[in-house]
Amino acid sequence: MAGKEFTVDLNKPLVFQVGHLGETYQDWVHTPILTEGSPRFFESNFNEMMTRSVWWLVPVIWLPVAFYFIKMSHSMGLTLPLEVIMSIVGAFVWTFHEYCLHRFLFHLDTKSYWGNTFHYLIHGCHHKHPNDGLRLVRPPAVAAIIALMIWNLYGILFTHSIRSVMFGGGLIGYVIYDITHYYVHYGQPTKQSMKSIKKYHLNHHxxxxxxGFGIPTTLWDRAFGTLPKTKAAENSG
Structure with missing residues (x-):
């Protein structure tokens, strides 16, 4: 069925419908539905469960894993000061990984059936349903796949002891990222710094x-020219 003729039925599981939108998918997915419900993705209850996660699972699962890997580096002879420094570096490097994933993978322009389906699953659903509280943080299985990719990459780049502490620091960075992401959607910040992050991210949506691909920092957007102008700057230009 041609994309222009297809209408997504929001009362049915969505994932295997959106591919039929074809070239109209990008416009559809970036027209948000602002209700706070959690739409059904799959007929299968197991598949559906794998797409959802409560926010508090992120620190509960991944902080112990992070500290385990940092401790591994200590057992390999790394000193405590170096562990602290490399953990911070690992968390900082994570912000670059996240920026790249968000910019180059999560915002792919797709129009094929499977391209649209894949995009909707990994990120498009968040733009279509930005208030879906059960899909604001990464489900553990998805986070584990990304973590495994980074772990293997670090195996090429670093020694065993540095690999472990960098990976552990990166997991701490990930936890900060995902909790911040949840908060900017559902929280009501009072500090100006968090208000700015919330405004910056909702501007992206x-x-x-x-x-505006960064969370919780605008550093990489500034470095690579993807920081959006304010409305005032646009009007003056």
Whole structure:
């Protein structure tokens, strides 16, 4: 069925429908539905469960894993000061990984059936349903796949002891990222710094989806020219 003729039925599981939108998918997925419900993705209850996660599972699962890997580096002879420094470096490097994933993978322009389906599953669903509280953090299985990819990459780049502490620090960075992401959608920040992050991220959702890829920092957007202009700057330009 041609994309222009297809209408997604929101009362049925969505994932295997969206591919039929074809070239109209990008417009559809970036037109948000602002209700706070959690739409059904799959007929299978198991598959459906794997797409959802409560926010508190992120620190409960991944902080112990992070400290386990940092402790591994200590057992390999790394000193405590170096562990602390490399953990911070690992968390910082994670922000770059996240920026790259968000910019180059999560915002792919797709129009084929499987391209649209894949995009919707990994990120498009979040833009279509930004208030879905059960899909604001990564499900553990998805996070584990990304973590395994980074672990293997670090095996090429670093020695065993540095690999472990960098990976552990990266997991701490990931926890900070995902909890911040949840908070900017559902929290009501009072500090100006968090208000700015919330405004910056919601601007990415509702005004300029092709810019503003960083959470919780704008550093990489500034470095690579993807920091969106303010409305005042746009009007003056």
């Amino acid at each position: 509702f005004r300029i989806q092709k810019k």
